[in-house]
Amino acid sequence: MLACVDAVARALAEPTRRTILQLVRDDECSVSEIASHFAVSRPAISQHLRVLQEAELVDVRSEGTRRYYRARPEGLSELRGWLDEFWSDRLARMKIEVEQQQWREKKGQRSREDS
């Protein structure tokens, strides 16, 4: 899960990629349509699109030699799983702390009873 979060966090950290996601949010766009919104070179845009695709934030469809991109809304919602893990880890830690305390108290009681 961390690898997935890493990829998404990295993909979203770059302002150009956030703007690209905004552009392809509602409608799919070809690479040249996307590139026309930016001053940077087309290969640079293709590189950004690759990062977004690897993070599974966009879907790509090929038609002839053209490639069309569209935002993949599920991409972000998958991160919910990471939050699940965050809380599961925390509660697991809480369980350990409570049970250790219980164990120490019981042990203390026993040694008092023994003496």
Next chain:
Amino acid sequence: MADRPTSIADAVTTSVRVEAPPDVVFEFFVDPEKLMRWMGRDVDIDPRPGGRFWLDINGSDKASGEYVVVDPPRAVAFSWGWEGSDLVPPGSSEVSLTLIGDGGATIVELTHSGLPVGQDVEHLKGWTHFLGRLQAAGQRQAPEV
């Protein structure tokens, strides 16, 4: 998705069984020293409805909100957010816990609700920030568990 630019994600839910009765477990959500043992390096809490709930998770990431429900030993809830986060600002989501007695043990059920999800540029920025914090918290915590 155009029709839900700031929609609310499904709640995150998880539960754990603890081998101690509810009154003992409850203390770990309202006693600063006990809360610190599993949740952070420093805490500043006032466990009554409307009272402060503040945690320093790892020295740089701070969670902040207010207690909403304090009903020993059955239920506790607090609002939750991250200091400095636009997406999940302090107090913007809610974490609620239910403690169910089971013999001498307790089932702890956690629900984290009200988390925003969106594809707006502003929200994406928020996610980056939020995830960075969670990730840092998770990684730093992992070796200790």
